[in-house]
Amino acid sequence: MASLLGLSGRRFQVVYRICGTLDEVRNRAREISVEQTVEFPEALLPAGDIRDQLVGHIESITPLDESRHEVAISYAVETAGFEFTQLLNVIFGNTSMQPGIRVERIVMPEVLLQAFSGPRFGCRGLRDYLGVTQRPLLCTALKPMGLSATELAELAYTLALGGIDIIKDDHGLADQPFAPFHERVARCAEAVSRANRITGLKCIYAPNVSGCGEETLRRAYSARQLGAGALLIAPGLVSFGMMQQIASDERIGLPILGHPALLGSFAVHPDYGISHYTIFGQLMRLAGADATIFPNYGGRFSFSQKACKAIAQAASEPMGRLRSIFPAPAGGMTIERVPEMRTVYGNDVILLIGGGLHTHSPDLLANCREFRRLVEHGL
Template sequence: MRFAVSYRIFAADPAEARARAEGIALEQTVEIPRDVVPAGFVEDEILGRIEEIGREGEGRFRATISYSPASAGDEITQFFNVIFGNSSIQRGLRVIGIEPGEEMARRHPGPRFGSAGIRALCGRPAGGMIAPVLKPQGLDAEALARIGYLCARGGADIVKEDHGITDQPMAPFRERVEKTAAAVARANAETGRRALYFPSLAGQADELEANIRFAKAAGADGLLIMPGLLGFGVVSRIARDPALNLPVMTHPSFLGPYVLSPDTGFDHGVIFGTLQRIAGADISVFPNVGGRFGFSVAECRQIADACRVPEGPGRAMLPSPGGGMSVERAADMAAMYGPDVVYLLGGSLLRLGERIGEGIAAMRAALDAAEAERA
């Protein structure tokens, strides 16, 4: 019934590591000194429990602490708060693994669609998927819709808005969503294919619910969410609603500080894979190796593995590397990520202007050739 979190603890010796683990168990639950923890239910069930602790290397220890589902309740915000709330403010602690356990997996079932569901929606039964990005910020709604039309007409699997396009006066959210959804639908009608349109959810906190429903009614096929800014609860709210029945793509904006320091925060696979799956995302965007953000091959593989591992949590989801993507790199990327991936294409396509479909077709051919060679 209990769920477990594995932490990397930086400490001088085993005694310090155990003391820090005991501190985490207190901090993440009762947040009072050990000698005043009430006996009975609070001590036996609510208080975090050290399940194992051992040395990883010089100055590094791994501790697994279990927690009661009663401590987390039904809210995903409190679940994540127990995983790494106050302890995230301390130095020398890093979350390196999460095992939700049977009860928390029931409360938070994960992606509604997952990899298989997204493939069914866009009609791409196998192979890497191509997702051009609508940008740059500053274009009006008509111009962005035109790019969306060209991308869908050219063979995109997913037409995704840039995360930086929200509700600016140049292209207000509702006008943009209406026009782009109509443009993508027109392209789909002309080609007989099924490109999916994912607008970037925007609005003040009290506007989000209405904007979610507006996007659905306007013909959006999914939503792009920035959980680092809007919150993981927004992802969960959309994923759990059968009436909406909309897939979610998450974007890493604002989450960088959680992973960039090696001795604090989260492992890359935990925050861009495990946490996104628990919240209910179907596609997780992250910075690709070789792009401008400096993620390593090992870090990107860790993310992709966490997105797709069959053991969960929930359905397997699609990793979506972005940055530095090109036709020339297609073979290397296919070899690195395999077929279950969504490739983001931005600036390299926009250089082609009205010929953007040629770039998508070239990328499709390069991916198909690389995957056929691997088969």
């Protein structure tokens, strides 16, 4: 049996919040340290590195209240194989099937972070790309599903004329018969480009390229060729690993907006899953999103202001050499809330208003201009 595995001795840490009394949590922590690594009866583990280094180390147990504790477990960086998929597997693969355990945050040493190139653009790169130095970026979505490619392109034209920076597909636009992917992307990219020639601004179109397996990659290549300026990707549907591959592909080379579809199930119960901070912040950024879209507090969804601020924090705080990214709060936002959102998120934010841009007044073009005026105001 192996004993000298040539391990670096470097470890990354996962901080779990675990329900239970101190005794219960001690046991659960021990089980996690085995489950997430060797998944083997401890008594039969060979002496040496497997037993001493590969099994997770419980670094600390801190009571939060009588029934919940924060537990830090460290893992040898080699267990994660320096790839995103296996990193996620070590963090929470099998333990996702246990009740009352939540990943609060991940602490990664430089040697592990170096395996990930992260966002290609990040905040600064996306600002340079759009030529917007300081103010929040304006974003909206093409909808409703059911419009034809021509109708969506007309809509995109108006939105671009109105001064929106980023026009994304609604995440429900895929390759449906009413607006097939290629036709939609070609028409919308052309419409935005036509509007840019009139305004002199740089608005970009971000089609949704989420598809099955390699189809995501093919759509990303097509989008680039058809004149898209960015991509919308839902890693909950296509995997974080696929988003990472697209982010690091030179032949695509477009900014990525990470969409939260299906990822809600990880974060929405406070004692289960993976925290907002980690899934919409740390993991989105590590896998190469240049912006992370999430439902803002006080909209159609239930995220708290605290959770939203945690996402924004993970998007911008130091993380090795990985670029900071834009938080993009959305989900029932309105023009009226722009001043408040600027106060809460500051200037490094993408303000994403979808349906609310249509309800502000019957004049969509005027609504866009009002949105832009509010964002430029006071800078």
